[in-house]
Amino acid sequence: MNTLYDLRGKRVWVAGHRGMVGAALLRRLQSEKCEILIASRSDADLLRQDDVERWVKANKPHAVIVAAAKVGGIIANATYPADFLYDNLMIEANIIRAAFDARVEKLLFLGSSCIYPKFADQPITEEALLTGALEPTNEWYAIAKIAGIKLCQAFRAQHGADFISAMPTNLYGPNDNFSLETSHVIPALMRKADQARETNADHMTIWGSGTPRREFLHVDDCADALVHLLKHYSDMGHINVGSGSDVTIEEVTRLIAKIVGFQGRIEKDLSKPDGTPRKLMSNAKLAAQGWQPRISLEEGLRGTYAWYRAMLAENESGLRR
Secondary structure, three states, X not given: OOOOOOOOOOEEEEEOOOOHHHHHHHHHHHHHOOEEXXXXXXXXXXXXXXXXXXXXXXXXXXXXXXXXXXXXXXXXXXXOHXXXXXXXXXXXXXXXXHHHHOOOOEEEEEOOHHHOOOOOOOOEOHHHOOOOOOOHHHXXXXXXXXXXXXXXXHHHHHHOOOEEEEEEOEEEOOOOOOOOOOOOHHHHHHHHHHHHHHOOOOEEEEEOOOOOEEOXXXXXXXXXXXXXXXXXXXXXXXXXXXXXXXXXXXXXHHHHHHHHOOOOEEEEEOOOOOOOOEEOEOOHHHHHOOOOOOOOHHHHHHHHHHHHHHHHHHHHHHHHX
């Protein structure tokens, strides 16, 4: 496949390098012979336009990947709707505008699969955007991400800027958030299963019926796809980044329990919401760009659990010192 944008010798700013996706991008970009730029909160507060403009002007990135965002699960979205809408709008608007003003050569904006209507036809194609009502439990985050897509498209339409957008599916892997209050489904289930095993509990509880179907992609596969798009994709339309297959919440719970070594019952709290019944994105457009995932769900979950246990051991060791 022809390379549209050569990363060799370029300065690439990964905005949001401390997050799960950002950290995976740092790992992936090591092999691209480019200079990786990062900005800590003390360097630039991404919520402040003047901070971002000053940092970009001083560091002169050739390419930008917007992986910075305020993220969280159903509880976090319901509890902090203003924060999820305002913070994400400000982060993306400040970075995209500063990149344009600094004549950045290429920008890749990361959205989320929650941008699509709650009852979109499955698998969800890119054309489903704005064709129906959003899932209420994360609409604030979704609206902000839709605005980011449209902002990139607007700069492309009005100014010819080479700004593109990618929509990752549900991600998991090293550096995920394992808080039971603010995490997404896989780290929350993994922590629950691990605690149930540690305490010899006879059961663990999942939210809802366990029947909703979800697509999962390992974060290292996602990072590889994003670098692929940065190099080979340039178009107005956003592009899905997914695995192309899905499982029920109950199925992924039982797989996690097997990996963790928890042998008790899986109980369901039917008073809790299921969320969207099914969310599987079409990866046909990405496949046509010459990319396919390489990490199976079981392989990825085993590696993630090993990372989680290593982090627990490291934290316990630090407390004993």
